[in-house]
Structures are given as structure tokens and as C-alpha cells.
Ligand SMILES: Nc1ncnc2c1ncn2[C@@H]1O[C@H](COP(=O)(O)OP(=O)(O)OP(=O)(O)O)[C@@H](O)[C@H]1O
């Protein structure tokens with residue numbers, strides 16, 4: 001039998017037949033290795049996860065028109081073809097137009113977009129209700145919804161006026177047959193009531209819409225929907241006289257406000273306008289300026305404005321290894337077209353780098369601490385092992401073991417523990433990383449085969465270092481003293 | 487021809503003279519017993535002869551080499567190559583089997599040879615207990631394994647410190663028979679004992695008292 005074989009036989013016998021102590025040492029190494037392997041796995045996997053996360057965190061590039069006017073859709077599509085297949089995760093068009101809510105004498109910036117793409121470039125959007133899907137549906141920014149007292153399921157009329165969209169300052173009483181009038185007055189507790197009336201050829205009221213959404217819902221609010229109440233106005237001419245209309249019971253103040261607002265109504269809309277009534281299906285909450293817009297589908301907006309194929313902004317979510325690559329794509333896009341320029345959205349890319357940097361130092365720190373603790377634990381255990389085996393070491397020396405063979409034997413046992421602990425730790429660590437990844441990032445990771453040798457080598461090195469002191473102690477044991485009969 | 491020559495050796499621990507100007511010689515192939523009351527310096531002398539300790543003064547010539555002046559590394563080599571040790575407390579590696587314990591001795595000496603180790607066990611009558619752990623062997627059996635281990639590398643000198651101190655009559659006789667066999671094969675034996683019967687088996691008995699040689703007795707009845 002070769003010496004090496006006997007050496008291995010002795011070491012394995014020591015580990016297998018003297019389980020308890022060695023198990024503790026093995027456990028410390030395995031725990032250390034688990035944390036090491038787990039953290040390293042997460043550390044190397046996180047950048048991948050993070051860029052996926054940050055891609056989810058919104059657009060990282062935007063396309064803007066060069067100059068003041070809008071971009072042509074065709075031009076944009078041509079540019080997007082320059083980004084490699086697969087790298088383009090989402091591309092959301094935006095066209096911004098001022099639309100009036102005539103009844104309230106307010107105007108809002110409205111965005112026409114593609115809601116399917118919005119979900120890719122702005123996944124953090126938090127919607128109450130849902131994204132618009134069908135025709136005549138809008139999503140309101142929360143600020144607007146609050147200002148208007150709008151709730152899900154309500155309707156609102158939006159009007160597009162070409163050119164300068166400010167309403168005329170027509171004096172009241174200039175009644176034009178067929179005109180649409182709108183007015184407002186303070187109702188219950190100073191909250192506004194808005195009315196829109198259409199006049200027939202005889203300048204009599206042909207249709208009336210009341211917007212009482214700021215009034216108390218179960219009292220004044222009913223004026224907007226109570227058919228009998230509203231029908232009283234039809235056929236009456238303006239200004240309304242005392243006794244023309246009976247107040248809705250429980251809504252006297254609001255009823256009075258409706259009469260007053262009709263009497264002070266102005267001609268608000270011109271002939272070239274186009275308007276549509278939309279129902280509110282979603283309210284957007286982001287905490288940012290996105291809450292100041294009204295959103296509708298791009299075709300809907302284009303139908304309202306009558307012009308198509310023009311965009312103000314294109315938000316892109318592009319998959320890239322690092323900022324340089326992303327910048328490269330942006331440069332390609334900018335150079336590929338005279339009328340467009342692409343730029344990176346700085347906020348996202350920077351936070352990505354900062355978080356990774358912090359994560360890196362954290363991982364290094366925790367790893368160092370864990371390795372140190374492992375070392376202390378293994379060293380303590382091995383020290384106890386040497387004490388426990390004083391007689392055996394003395395005996396080996398008496399049988400002719402040299403100092404170096406004692407060293408090699410202990411180092412061998414230590415490294416063998418390192419080997420076992422390392423393999424165990426690498427596997428457990430991977431499992432640990434997998435659990436973390438699934439729970440935190442919601443995605444799984446693949447086993448890095450390199451992790452196994454690296455963990456094992458680190459563990460063996462740590463075990464070797466931990467054994468230095470115990471070995472020194474073992475070598476110092478005097479065979480004569482031990483054999484004397486302790 | 488003398489294998490061991492101890493000349494004016496003293497071992498002093500502080501005030502205490504464990505060995506006090508001792509001179510002894512042991513011939514090649516001789517079987518010597520050492521007796522004496524407790525604390526008379528028997529183990530101290532065995533440790534010095536066994537290259538595990540050095541005398542404070544004096545010379546110890548083993549095979550013509552003065553081991554009192556050698557480095558501890560050199561002493562380890564000499565012990566490994568020339569000496570077989572047997573202890574009162576058996577001293578086996580407790581997680582290795584009987585045959586593995588013998589192979590440990592081979593491992594440090596030259597090369598482990600399982601067959602040879604099994605033959606040695608055969609010789610002490612424990613062939614069938616080869617794969618038992620020390621905890622599964624009786625005291626007598628353990629001591630016989632230790633004898634097998636001591637002779638496995640064919641040492642010139644076997645040192646036994648109270649080898650039968652913890653054994654019953656039957657096992658004591660087995661061990662003494664083994665010694666007699668070794669003696670016939672030409673091995674030099676030095677056996678420390680309290681037991682007159684064990685001493686009577688030897689050719690010569692040296693009696694120590696207070697670290698000095700009190701007397702030497704030649705065993706007239708010794709039979710080869
Ligand atoms: N390392 C030591 N330090 C101090 N004194 C020692 C040491 N080793 C032995 N002694 C002393 O030397 C004397 C001789 O001890 P030794 O062990 O040689 O006795 P022994 O003859 O073997 O006795 P026993 O029959 O009880 O085994 C004793 O008094 C002992 O206390």
C-alpha cells in the first residue's frame with residue numbers, strides 16, 4: 001500500500017469515526033461556504049437581475065424631434081429599426097395636445113399613446129381601474145381627477161380647438177341659434193356646478209348637460225341625472241325667469257346654481273371644434289408629473305385633432321449590458337436621422353450604477369466578516385481537537401512521526417474538511433441564492449459551475465489557515481510526557 | 487557486543503535527581519528486566535533510551551551512537567528505525583482498527599503493508615480481530631496488538647514499560663511467550679516491571695532505587 005493511500009485512510013478514518021468534533025468544524029466551514037457562495041452568486045447574478053429590474057423601472061432612452069415641430073411616425077419607425085433585434089423591450093409613442101373641458105372652462109394637456117407599450121416602458125404606473133381599451137375611454141392623471149372630482153365610470157366631454165384654444169370672451173346674452181353655451185356658478189358650500197346647453201333655431205334650450213360632480217353626491221349630485229328635473233329646462237329661453245324651473249328637492253342650492261350658470265352662460269365654442277364624450281376607466285397614480293395629463297389612445301386623439309402620424313416623444317426601453325452600449329445605440333439613432341435625436345434618461349442609469357456599487361461593497365464586507373468568523377470557529381474547533389488528541393499525537397511521535405508528518409496530517413484533515421464543507425456550501429449557497437433571487441427578484445438563476453471550484457478552494461485555504469495555530473500546538477506535544485500515563 | 491551503553495547518566499528535575507549517575511550496559515540480543523519502587527526513575531530511563539528524552543548529564547550510546555547529543559529530529563529517526571515501544575496503557579489510535587494501528591507504525595517507518603500487518607496480528611493470535619477498533623478489544627488484546635505493532639518494523643531493541651501491569655495472568659503469559667519468541671529471534675528486550683514473575687523471565691534484572699542502580703541479578707534459571 002502506498003503512503004498516500006494510508007494517509008487518506010487515516011484522515012478519512014479520523015473524520016468518519018470521530019464524528020462529533022469534526023462535524024462541528026465541517027458545519028462551520030459549510031455555513032461559511034454557504035454564505036460565501038450564496039452572496040457571490042447573488043452578487044454576480046444581481047447586475048443581470050438589476051438591469052432587468054431597471055428596464056422594468058421605465059424607459060432608459062427617449063427620442064425627441066430635432067427642432068420645434070413633431071417627429072413623423074415613419075421617421076421614428078425607420079430609426080427604431082437601427083436597434084438590434086431583441087434589444088428593444090418597449091417603445092411608447094406620445095403626442096401631446098391641449099384639450100378643453102368646455103363645461104368647466106378648463107383645458108388640459110392630453111396625451112395620445114399606446115397603452116400596451118406604456119406597460120412596458122412605464123411598468124411602475126399604478127392604475128386605479130384599468131388602461132383604456134375600447135373607444136371613447138380615457139385615463140386621468142390623479143391630479144386632474146381630484147381637481148375635477150372625477151370618479152371611475154363618470155363621463156367627460158373633451159373638445160379640441162385648432163389654433164389658439166382659449167375660449168372667446170363673448171358677453172352673455174349674445175345668443176346665436178344653434179350655439180353651445182357653457183357656464184358655471186357656485187353651488188353647495190362654494191363648490192362649482194357646470195352646465196352646457198345647446199340652443200335650437202329659436203334660441204330655446206334643446207339639450208342640457210349638468211356636471212355636478214363637485215356637489216354632494218346624494219343631494220346636489222342628483223341634478224345631473226334627474227330626468228324630470230332636467231326636462232324642465234328643455235324649450236325654455238334664456239335668461240330663465242322666476243318660476244320657470246322647480247328646484248329638485250334636497251338640492252335647492254345646486255338647482256339655483258344651475259339656473260344662475262345658464263343665465264350667465266357664454267358662447268364658448270366655435271364652429272370648427274370637435275368634441276367627444278369619454279368615460280373615465282382609469283386613474284393614474286405615480287406621484288410625478290404624469291398625474292397632470294389625460295391619457296387616451298393615439299388613434300382616439302388623432303381622430304379628435306384630425307391629424308395623424310406625428311409624435312412629440314417616443315419613450316424607449318432598451319436592453320443593454322452597460323451605459324456605454326446604451327449610449328452607442330443612442331448615438332446610432334441620432335446619427336441615423338436628421339429630424340430626431342435620442343438621449344438617455346439619466347436618472348435610471350445612474351441609480352443602477354450607484355446601487356450596484358453599494359451592493360458590491362456590502363457583499364465584500366459581509367463575505368469578509370463571514371470568512372473571518374468561519375476561520376475563528378474552525379480554528380477553535382481544531383484547537384480543541386488537538387487537545388483531545390494529545391495522547392494520539394504523542395503516540396504517533398513515539399512511533400516515529402516527524403514534526404512535518406504531524407503537520408501534514410493535520411493540514412490534510414483540515415483541507416479535507418475544507419473540501420467537504422466547500423462542496424456542501426457551494427450547493428447550499430446556490431440554493432440560498434436561488435431562494436433569495438426568486439423571492440426578491442422573482443426570477444431564477446442558473447448554477448455557475450465555476451462557483452464550485454472557487455468555493456472549494458477558498459474553503460480549503462481558510463481551513464488551512466485556521467489549522468496553523470492548532471498545528472503549532474500539536475507539533476509542540478512531547479511524546480514522553482504524553483506516554484508517561486496522563 | 488553491547489547494543490546499549492549508559493555511562494554516568496543523570497536526569498535532574500530542579501532539585502530532584504530522577505536518575506543519579508547511572509551506568510548500565512545491555513548486550514545485543516539480551517533480555518533485561520528493570521525493577522524498582524515507584525519513582526525510582528525506571529520510566530525516566532526508558533524515555534532516555536527510547537530517544538524521547540535527553541539526560542542532563544552523561545552519555546547514552548545506542549549502537550555506538552551517542553544519542554544524548556543528537557537533535558530531536560535525529561532522535562525521531564533513530565527511534566523509528568531501531569526501537570519498538572510497548573506501554574503500560576496500551577496507547578492505540580482509538581479511531582483506527584487493530585491492523586490500521588499496526589500500519590501506522592509501518593507508515594512512519596517505511597511503507598504500510600497490510601498483509602505483513604495481518605501476519606503480525608496472526609503472530610499475537612489476533613488475526614480474526616484485525617478489523618476491530620480498540621474500544622472493541624479487551625485490555626489484553628490491545629496490549630497484544632501493541633506488541634505486534636512494536637515488532638512490525640523489526641527493531642533491534644524493544645522497550646516495554648510495565649507491559650503486563652494491566653493484564654491478567656493468561657494475557658501476561660501470552661505476552662511473555664511473545665517476548666521469549668522475540669528473544670530467540672535475536673531481538674534485544676528491556677522490560678520495566680513491578681512483577682517478579684515477569685522479571686524472572688528475563689536473563690538479567692537491574693534494580694533501581696532513588697535513581698541509582700541498587701543491584702543487578704543474573705537469572706540462573708533462564709532457559710532459551
Ligand atoms: N517531567 C518531570 N518533571 C519533574 N519531575 C519528574 C518528571 N518526570 C518524572 N519526574 C520525577 O522523577 C522521578 C522518577 O520518575 P519516573 O517516572 O521515572 O518513576 P518510575 O520509576 O517510572 O515510577 P513508577 O513505577 O511509578 O512508574 C519521580 O519522582 C517523578 O516525580
Ligand SMILES: [Mg+2]
Pocket residue numbers: 528529530647
Ligand atoms: Mg514509570
